Amino acid sequence: MWLLISFTSKMMALDPNNRITQYAHSAWRLQDGLFSGAPHAITQTKDGYVWIGTQNELLRFDGVRLSKWEPPAGAQLPQSRIWTLLASRDGSLWIGTDSGLAHWNKPELITFPKVDGHVNSMIERQNGEIWFSRVQRFDQSGGICKVLGERIKCYRKPDGIPLDTANALAEDTSGNLWFGDSSIVVRWNGSSLRAFSPPALKGNLSDGVTAIAGAPDGSVWLGFAIRGPGLGLQRVVNDVLTPFVTPELDSSTLIVNTLFFDRQNCLWIGTESQGIYRIHGRTVDHFGVSDGLSSNFVDAFYEDHEGDLWIATSGGIDCFRDLRVASFTGREGLPMEEVDSVLASRDGTVWAGGPENLVSIRGRHVSSIQSHKGLPGNQVTSLLEDHAGRLWVGVDNSLFIYEEGKFRIVTKQDGSQVGFVVGIAEDRNQNVWVETTGPRRCLVRISNLKVQEEFPEPQMPAARKLAVAQDGSLWLGLLSGDLARLKANELDIFRFKNSSTPSMESMVKEIFITSDGAVFGATSFGLIAWKNGTQRVLTTRNGLTCNAIYSLIADNQGTLWLYTQCGLVGIPNAELQKWWSEGDSSLQLYSVGAADGAQPAFVPFEGATKSPDGSLWFANYSGLQTINPANIRGNPIPPPVHIENVIADHRNYPASDTIALPANTIDLEIDYTALSFANPQKVAFRYKLEGRDKTWQGAGARRQAFYNDLPPGHYQFRVIASNNDGVWNERGAMLAFSIAPTWYQTRAFQAACVVLAALIVWLIYRLRVRYVAKSIAARFDERLAERTRIARDLHDTLLQTIQGSKLVADDALDMPSEPIRMRKALEQLSRWLQQAGQEGRAALNSLRGPVTSADDLSDALKRALEATPHDSLATTFSVHGNIRQLHPIVRDEVYRIGQEAIRNAHAHSGGTHLDVQLRYMDDLSLRIADDGPSATASNFSEDKEGHYGLKGMRERASRIGARLTIAGNAGCGTEVCVVVPGGIAFQDAGESRRSWLKTLLGTGKSRRRKS
Incomplete structure (x- = not known):
C-alpha cells in the first residue's frame, strides 16, 4: 500500500526556550482504509521501520509505503490483536498481544505460549532486561514478568508482590520498577517495595492506574483512568501524590490513557476524551480534534529517531514534527484575516498592520488597536520605528506617530494630509523619508516631526520602497523595476535590462x-x-528555485533570506560574495519549502522584519510567518537504506544476500526505501548496478530501479539515499544477484563457438591456400600445356615439312648429274619450304586463335591428304553421316591427330594404299589405315628417341577426352582410330539431350498427336 504524507494542520506551542514553535500534523484515519482496526501501539526498530499494532494486524511503515507484516513460514503470532510494541536496543521487536508475547528477531519469530492473558505494557530496563505487565485469565502466576532467554519468570504474592495483575509499567532514573492495578501503585527495587493507595481508588472496579512515566529529573508521573481529587494526573513528590495545577490545566480533571517524555523533557499526556496535553515547566499546550487530531482518544506515543512524534488514537495515526517556519494566524490569536505590513521593534514587540487593526505581539500575548477603538482610520499601511523608539504608522491617507498609547498626526506645511504612505525610512540625520501615492506620487522629507521638503513626480521617479544606506544616501525601489539613489540632492538611476513599463x-x-x-x-x-x-540580477540560472521575490531580509549571520513564490530561500554571505565576483556562477542555496511550513505571498507594504532575538518575520496577507535561522535544527541523521523486494518477470523474490535468477530473465524491478520520516517527499536516491552502470544514477524520490536488458552474469546493486536536509547515507544497501545463462549463453558453448570459429577461419585459410596453390599450379600446367602444344604443333607441321624438305634435298644431291630430276626436286623443295612458312605462321596464329579455320573438319583433312606426296601411297577419303558443328578445340585436336597419322603413313608404312574415314554418328570418329607390310605392335608402343609424334597424338586425345587406338600387325598394315564422345565433340549435343528429354517426358508424343 502506498501513502503520500500530507500535512493536514499545524499546531502552535511554546518550545522549552519559550520560542514560538509549530508542528506539522499529518494523520492517517480509519476511514482512509489504511487500517482494518484501531491502532493501539507504535514503535520504531533500530533498522528505521515504524511498526503499528492494531486490533487486527501488525503493520510496517517506511514513510511512503504501509504494508501488513506476515510471520515467516510455519510461524504465527499468539493473537492478531496487538496491544503493545517494544523496539529493543538489539534491533529486535517485542510484540504484546491479547493472548501472549512474541519476539521478532529477524528472521526468527519466537512465541511464548505459556504467557497467558493480555499484555499491557513492556519496557527495556537500563540493564537490558525485558519486563512486561499483564492481566491474567486462567493462571495466577503473577502480573509482572521478566524475560529470561526463551522462558518467562513472573512475580506474585509469594515473591512479595501484592498484585496478581498489572496495567502500567515503568522504570525511574534510580532503577526502580513502578507498576499498578485498579487499586494501588507499587515502587519496587527488587527487594523492597513501597505501595501507594489513593483513597479515591478504594472500591474501584476500573483500570485504576493506566500510565506511569519516569521523568528525567527523577520524579514519577501517574495517570489514572478516573478523574477527581488525588486522581487524573498526579506527580509523586516525596512519596506524596500531588496534582499539576496551572491557570490552563488542573491535572485532576483528566482521564489519562498514556504518558510520554520526549527528548526535550516535555510530558505528553494522552487522554480518553480530551485529546493531548503537553507540559513543559509550567507551560501547557493542548491539541484536539478541532486542531486536526484524528481522535481525542489517545492510546500511545512514540518519538522516532529524527524527533517526530507519533500518536496512536482510536481514529488512526497522527504524526507531529517541528516546522522550521511557524505561522501566526487567527488560530493563534491574530484578530484579522489580512496582514499588509510587519515591523519588529527594538523591545521585541512585533507589530502587524492590516485592515482595521494594528496588532502587537509579544510571545503569546496578542493585543490589537482596532478601527474606531483607538485606531485613527481603517487601513494600516507602512510602519517605522525611529531613533527615539516612536512608531510611525501610515493609516489611510495620513501619517501618524504612535507614542505612549496615543496617535499624533503629521501634516504638510499647509496642514494637509501627507498622503497614502507606501514606503518609509529614516536616515542617520534623523530625517524621515516618506513615499506617498496620492493625489500624486511624491517623496517627502520630514525633520523634527514636520514636513520640510516635497519631491513630486516627475521631479522624482515613481517609487514604491525606500531604504537608507550607511553613507546616508537614500535608495528608492522604482515602479519600473529599477533602483535610484538620492545623495546630496543628486539623483542617480540604475536601470536593469529586465525591467519594463512601470x-x-x-x-x-x-x-x-x-x-x-x-x-x-x-x-x-x-x-x-x-x-x-x-x-547584477540573480535568477533561476544562478540556482534560485523561482524568479518571483516578494520580500527579503538578512539574518544575524549575514545570510540573505528571500521570501519567494516557491518558498523561503537563504543565500549565505559567502555565496553572495562569490556571485559578486562571478555573476554567472551557480550558488549553493538553502531552501525551505511548503513541507517545512513556508507559505509565501506578496504584501503591499513592509513584508519582512527581524526581531532582536534573530527571528525573521514575513507577512503573507493571511498572517505572519516566522523563522529563527540560528535555531533551525537540521536533520543530521542519514536515513537507513533497505532493499525490500526484487521482481523478475512478474515473480517476487525476497531481498536476501544473494538471489539466483533463472535464465532468460528480461524485466527486473528492484524496490528500495530510505527510512526518513521528517519529510519523506524530500528523500533522494542514487543507485548503481555494478557490471552495468558506469556511474551513479540519480533517481530523485523514485523508489524503484528497472532493468530490461541484462545479460547473464553476476551483479551487485547498490543504493544510497539522503534525508530532507541532503545528508547522505553513503554506505546505503547492497544486493548481489545473478542471472543464469541459457545453454547457448554458457561459457562452454561460447568457448566451443570460439573454437569452431577459429576452426572455420583455419579451414577457410587452408582452402584459400589450396586454391591459391592450385591456381598457381594451374597456371604452371597451362603454361606447360601451351609449351607442349606448341612443341606438338612444331613437330607435326613445321618440323615434318622441314624433314620432308631435307629428304627431297638429299634425293636431289644423290644425282647431281640429272638436271630434270634436280629441277623437280628443287620445285618440290620450294613448295615444302613455302608450306613450312605457312605452317610457322599458323603456329604463331594458334597462340591467338584456333589452329584450323572455321571450315569443316573434312575439308581440313582433305587438304592434309593433298599436301602429302602422291607417288608413294594411293589415298581414299570418305565421310559418313551428316556433318555437324564441332567444338573448335575438338576440331583442332582431331585434325592434328589425323594429320600426324597421315604423315606417318606416308613416311613409315611402306604400303601402297591409305584409307581415311570420318564418321558423324552419336560420336565423332576418325579412322586412318594403311596396308604397310612391316608394322608391328611394338612399333607403336612408344616413340623413338627424338621423335614425339605418337606422344603428341596421345596427349591431344587425352586433352579432349577421346579414345585413341593404334593397331598394327605384320603384313596387315597399321590402323589409327580416334573416337570423341558426342557430348564433347558436337556443339548441338545439349539441344539433342533436351530433345531426348522432352521425348522421354512425353512432349514429343504430344506433338505427334497434335500433328
Whole structure:
C-alpha cells in the first residue's frame, strides 16, 4: 500500500526556550482504509521501520509505503490483536498481544505460549532486561514478568508482590520498577517495595492506574483512568501524590490513557476524551480534534529517531514534527484575516498592520488597536520605528506617530494630509523619508516631526520602497523595476535590462541594504543588486528555485533570506560574495519549502522584519510567518537504506544476500526505501548496478530501479539515499544477484563457438591456400600445356615439312648429274619450304586463335591428304553421316591427330594404299589405315628417341577426352582410330539431350498427336 504524507494542520506551542514553535500534523484515519482496526501501539526498530499494532494486524511503515507484516513460514503470532510494541536496543521487536508475547528477531519469530492473558505494557530496563505487565485469565502466576532467554519468570504474592495483575509499567532514573492495578501503585527495587493507595481508588472496579512515566529529573508521573481529587494526573513528590495545577490545566480533571517524555523533557499526556496535553515547566499546550487530531482518544506515543512524534488514537495515526517556519494566524490569536505590513521593534514587540487593526505581539500575548477603538482610520499601511523608539504608522491617507498609547498626526506645511504612505525610512540625520501615492506620487522629507521638503513626480521617479544606506544616501525601489539613489540632492538611476513599463508586476517590491553597502531589490524577474557600481540580477540560472521575490531580509549571520513564490530561500554571505565576483556562477542555496511550513505571498507594504532575538518575520496577507535561522535544527541523521523486494518477470523474490535468477530473465524491478520520516517527499536516491552502470544514477524520490536488458552474469546493486536536509547515507544497501545463462549463453558453448570459429577461419585459410596453390599450379600446367602444344604443333607441321624438305634435298644431291630430276626436286623443295612458312605462321596464329579455320573438319583433312606426296601411297577419303558443328578445340585436336597419322603413313608404312574415314554418328570418329607390310605392335608402343609424334597424338586425345587406338600387325598394315564422345565433340549435343528429354517426358508424343 502506498501513502503520500500530507500535512493536514499545524499546531502552535511554546518550545522549552519559550520560542514560538509549530508542528506539522499529518494523520492517517480509519476511514482512509489504511487500517482494518484501531491502532493501539507504535514503535520504531533500530533498522528505521515504524511498526503499528492494531486490533487486527501488525503493520510496517517506511514513510511512503504501509504494508501488513506476515510471520515467516510455519510461524504465527499468539493473537492478531496487538496491544503493545517494544523496539529493543538489539534491533529486535517485542510484540504484546491479547493472548501472549512474541519476539521478532529477524528472521526468527519466537512465541511464548505459556504467557497467558493480555499484555499491557513492556519496557527495556537500563540493564537490558525485558519486563512486561499483564492481566491474567486462567493462571495466577503473577502480573509482572521478566524475560529470561526463551522462558518467562513472573512475580506474585509469594515473591512479595501484592498484585496478581498489572496495567502500567515503568522504570525511574534510580532503577526502580513502578507498576499498578485498579487499586494501588507499587515502587519496587527488587527487594523492597513501597505501595501507594489513593483513597479515591478504594472500591474501584476500573483500570485504576493506566500510565506511569519516569521523568528525567527523577520524579514519577501517574495517570489514572478516573478523574477527581488525588486522581487524573498526579506527580509523586516525596512519596506524596500531588496534582499539576496551572491557570490552563488542573491535572485532576483528566482521564489519562498514556504518558510520554520526549527528548526535550516535555510530558505528553494522552487522554480518553480530551485529546493531548503537553507540559513543559509550567507551560501547557493542548491539541484536539478541532486542531486536526484524528481522535481525542489517545492510546500511545512514540518519538522516532529524527524527533517526530507519533500518536496512536482510536481514529488512526497522527504524526507531529517541528516546522522550521511557524505561522501566526487567527488560530493563534491574530484578530484579522489580512496582514499588509510587519515591523519588529527594538523591545521585541512585533507589530502587524492590516485592515482595521494594528496588532502587537509579544510571545503569546496578542493585543490589537482596532478601527474606531483607538485606531485613527481603517487601513494600516507602512510602519517605522525611529531613533527615539516612536512608531510611525501610515493609516489611510495620513501619517501618524504612535507614542505612549496615543496617535499624533503629521501634516504638510499647509496642514494637509501627507498622503497614502507606501514606503518609509529614516536616515542617520534623523530625517524621515516618506513615499506617498496620492493625489500624486511624491517623496517627502520630514525633520523634527514636520514636513520640510516635497519631491513630486516627475521631479522624482515613481517609487514604491525606500531604504537608507550607511553613507546616508537614500535608495528608492522604482515602479519600473529599477533602483535610484538620492545623495546630496543628486539623483542617480540604475536601470536593469529586465525591467519594463512601470506596473505592479515590474516594480521593486522590497529593498534591503546590507552592511557592506550592497543594495538588493525584490522583483518578479529576480533579485536585482547594486554594489560599488556593479549591477547584477540573480535568477533561476544562478540556482534560485523561482524568479518571483516578494520580500527579503538578512539574518544575524549575514545570510540573505528571500521570501519567494516557491518558498523561503537563504543565500549565505559567502555565496553572495562569490556571485559578486562571478555573476554567472551557480550558488549553493538553502531552501525551505511548503513541507517545512513556508507559505509565501506578496504584501503591499513592509513584508519582512527581524526581531532582536534573530527571528525573521514575513507577512503573507493571511498572517505572519516566522523563522529563527540560528535555531533551525537540521536533520543530521542519514536515513537507513533497505532493499525490500526484487521482481523478475512478474515473480517476487525476497531481498536476501544473494538471489539466483533463472535464465532468460528480461524485466527486473528492484524496490528500495530510505527510512526518513521528517519529510519523506524530500528523500533522494542514487543507485548503481555494478557490471552495468558506469556511474551513479540519480533517481530523485523514485523508489524503484528497472532493468530490461541484462545479460547473464553476476551483479551487485547498490543504493544510497539522503534525508530532507541532503545528508547522505553513503554506505546505503547492497544486493548481489545473478542471472543464469541459457545453454547457448554458457561459457562452454561460447568457448566451443570460439573454437569452431577459429576452426572455420583455419579451414577457410587452408582452402584459400589450396586454391591459391592450385591456381598457381594451374597456371604452371597451362603454361606447360601451351609449351607442349606448341612443341606438338612444331613437330607435326613445321618440323615434318622441314624433314620432308631435307629428304627431297638429299634425293636431289644423290644425282647431281640429272638436271630434270634436280629441277623437280628443287620445285618440290620450294613448295615444302613455302608450306613450312605457312605452317610457322599458323603456329604463331594458334597462340591467338584456333589452329584450323572455321571450315569443316573434312575439308581440313582433305587438304592434309593433298599436301602429302602422291607417288608413294594411293589415298581414299570418305565421310559418313551428316556433318555437324564441332567444338573448335575438338576440331583442332582431331585434325592434328589425323594429320600426324597421315604423315606417318606416308613416311613409315611402306604400303601402297591409305584409307581415311570420318564418321558423324552419336560420336565423332576418325579412322586412318594403311596396308604397310612391316608394322608391328611394338612399333607403336612408344616413340623413338627424338621423335614425339605418337606422344603428341596421345596427349591431344587425352586433352579432349577421346579414345585413341593404334593397331598394327605384320603384313596387315597399321590402323589409327580416334573416337570423341558426342557430348564433347558436337556443339548441338545439349539441344539433342533436351530433345531426348522432352521425348522421354512425353512432349514429343504430344506433338505427334497434335500433328
